[in-house]
Amino acid sequence: MPTAAPTSFDEAFAAVSDVEGWMTPDQARRLWDRASELGQGSRIVEIGSFRGRSAIVLASAAPAGTEVVAIDPHIGTDRGPQEIVTTEELGQSDNEVFNANLEAAGVRERIRHVRKKSEDALGDVDGAIDLLYIDGAHRYGPARDDIVRWGERVVAGGTLLIHDSFSSVGVTLALLQSTTFGGSWTYIGRSQSMAEYRHTPTRGSGRARNVGRQLAQLPWFLRNVVIKVLMVAKLGRLTRFLGHDAETWPY
Numbered sequence: 527m528p529t530a531a532p533t534s535f536d537e538a539f540a541a542v543s544d545v546e547g548w549m550t551p552d553q554a555r556r557l558w559d560r561a562s563e564l565g566q567g568s569r570i571v572e573i574g575s576f577r578g579r580s581a582i583v584l585a586s587a588a589p590a591g592t593e594v595v596a597i598d599p600h601i602g603t604d605r606g607p608q609e610i611v612t613t614e615e616l617g618q619s620d621n622e623v624f625n626a627n628l629e630a631a632g633v634r635e636r637i638r639h640v641r642k643k644s645e646d647a648l649g650d651v652d653g654a655i656d657l658l659y660i661d662g663a664h665r666y667g668p669a670r671d672d673i674v675r676w677g678e679r680v681v682a683g684g685t686l687l688i689h690d691s692f693s694s695v696g697v698t699l700a701l702l703q704s705t706t707f708g709g710s711w712t713y714i715g716r717s718q719s720m721a722e723y724r725h726t727p728t729r730g731s732g733r734a735r736n737v738g739r740q741l742a743q744l745p746w747f748l749r750n751v752v753i754k755v756l757m758v759a760k761l762g763r764l765t766r767f768l769g770h771d772a773e774t775w776p777y
């Protein structure tokens with residue numbers, strides 16, 4: 527008997543409790559809320575699925591008939607914090623675990639996996655996107671390309687969620703260059719490092735406020751950078767002075 531997909535946030539979060547990845551309860555809630563309020567026939571695109579933690583929440587929340595596309599090459603690069611280059615074997619293992627996790631959560635049939643890098647997958651998704659979740663390669667170049675090239679395909683009024691915002695240096699520089707000063711995205715807020723934007727242009731004083739609200743996140747960004755430097759220098763115990771737990775990479 528196939529597993530039934532989760533029908534509530536609590537069920538979905540329980541379904542991913544053993545799925546490896548980086549997504550806090552608040553972040554899962556934000557994904558759930560934005561996906562569940564989509565209309566019939568919408569399209570969700572996730573860039574960077576890893577082992578399926580966020581994809582399972584998105585696919586469980588989306589109304590019936592939503593196309594959910596998960597783009598991840600599973601080639602063992604840019605897997606997570608400090609894992610820019612690992613091995614192809616690990617990428618293949620991510621792919622197998624991803625498929626098994628989707629199956630176990632009962633959402634395998636709801637997700638179309640495009641096993642390509644996001645920059646090579648633009649032609650694999652037809653039409654506009656209602657909800658775009660970016661959590662792929664966090665280096666500046668690929669992160670900026672994802673925001674710009676995939677972001678322009680989000681419908682007017684649609685949603686962009688970006689993980690590791692104001693936490694990863696590459697993602698934050700990409701945000702400053704695209705969403706902060708670009709004028710076509712309105713900053714809504716964030717759950718830890720998951721920032722939410724609406725595809726709505728800002729003008730005049732509204733634009734200045736929009737820039738200001740994003741620049742106001744920079745002290746939190748600097749804190750995260752200091753925490754990471756301390757952790758890399760094996761001085762994690764000092765992160766307690768910044769209200770951090772010494773063990774967990776900030777996200």
Ligand SMILES: C[S@@+](CC[C@H](N)C(=O)[O-])C[C@H]1O[C@@H](n2cnc3c(N)ncnc32)[C@H](O)[C@@H]1O
Pocket residue numbers: 546547548549573574575576577578579580581597598599600601602603604605606607620642643644645661662663668
């Ligand atoms: C931080 S993990 C994603 C975590 C996932 N969203 C979760 O909730 O568990 C980053 C993922 O991005 C993928 N990735 C790396 N480069 C990519 C690219 N150019 N396009 C799409 N995905 C990429 C990696 O294979 C990895 O699985």
